[in-house]
Amino acid sequence: MIEEVFANPYIQLALKLGVLMILLPATLALGWVELKIGAHIQHRMGPMYPGGFHGWAQTVADGIKFVLKENVVPRNADRVVFSMVPFITMLGAALIFVVIPAGQNLVIEDLEVGLFYVLAASSIGVIAVLMAGWSSANKFSLLGALRAAAQLIAYELPLVLSASAVAMLAGSLSLVDIVQAQGPASPTGLYIPFAVYQVLGFPIFLCAVTAELTRPPFDMPVAEAELITGPWTEYTGIRFAFGFFAPEYIAMIGLAAVGATIYLGGYLPPVPALDFIPGIIWLLLKTGAILFLLIWVRWSFPRLREDQLQKFAWKVLIPLALLNIFVTGALKLTPWV
């Protein structure tokens, strides 16, 4: 019944706007959660005062601080390109949400090439990073941008290869079809998430996503403390917030939602009996689980060196992803996939 309500075009329009409106608050919330989890892993409490309840307004205050800060553009910088970068990173991060389904009809646009579209949108960030590094007129920014671009391109491949194995399993690139293939539309009719078949593919996807987000342990090009965030060295104030911080968290939510959709069954409940709980709850729960994993990993492992990072992508992840495609192809020959 709830699906029928969502099928109403006006309600859909309202929801689409709602998704856009919710991105920024979601970023702030995720930032706060990350501060809290990181603090508790280190036996601290994290922010406790802003807003009263466990410092919930800490990231809101941070955002206000960024907006109020002076907006510096280096004298020799290419002003136009320099100021365009935040728009492009935000765009790349926000575009992912277009195709993520929260129900069979509850999706902004069910593109037929949905998975391909997600991967394409998430790689827009590479251009923005190169633009940021080049237009800053700072050799360290440029070095950082080249490092970041090298990493993003290297990890694009395992991301695409692991996702294509999912497309093979589902026989479609549409995210709604992929979710349905993990439930009612599967050959056996059982609710089996693709993570079960993608024992190899799912970890590869998670590694590649972490690297695409340049989050620890794959944050060598950014390295906040050591390299003053690489390509973003010259960025200040609101441009830094919307060029670097907000897109990182928005893309993190988006890619985690994609991971939940293509590997964990998205909006589908784990068993058909739990169908009465709306799909969006399941999607949020699964996305939250992946987000927690990303944050947990960030606060557990040290950073990889540049050479280790490249070696890991080219010598480990890509061969494994190719092997995964081969195994998935073999699985497709069996009657139950």
Next chain:
Amino acid sequence: MAIEKPPVDELVPRGEQPRTLSPSKHKKRTFGTGMLKGLSITFRHLISKPVTVQYPDEKDLLPPRSRGVIALKEENCTVCMLCARECPDWCIYIEGHKSTREIPGKKRGKKVNILDRFAIDYALCMYCGICVEVCPYDALFWAPEYEYAEHDITGLTHEMDTLKDWMYSVPPPEELEDGAMGPAVKNQLPDNTPKGEGG
């Protein structure tokens, strides 16, 4: 003439093998177990209680023998100035005057020193504790206090009233060891007679 250096190999004393890891110490581990172990450790820390004390809201009690500040037991002070003289950076200010305490049944009273001012400049004090060590009359004590910050540096010269107030937090002296001689008690003067009151 070039000095002939011995070949590198000969620098190693005979019989001492180059260090190698013994194979038993270098066990093969399954790939990934170390990372899982790390994740489990961070997760256990995540769910354990934080050690933070939310300071202005809740206060942590320092261990009783903390060397926080120096407290003054005024009635023990004889204005001997030993502490002020031994202080490495001269941060103790003492002022006093002489007075006579009348003793009933005697013609001449007893000369006593009366303490007028005792101040420690905590902007200078380096918490070496020499004054506490050197005081022959047990008038100075370490107290486990820490809230004496001031907005103005001159306010850090804490006067006698503050130093006396800190006495309440000074813990009682440690128990004597078995077989140790107790403090010598002379003449059995009543304890509560304050010194330097001038009779």
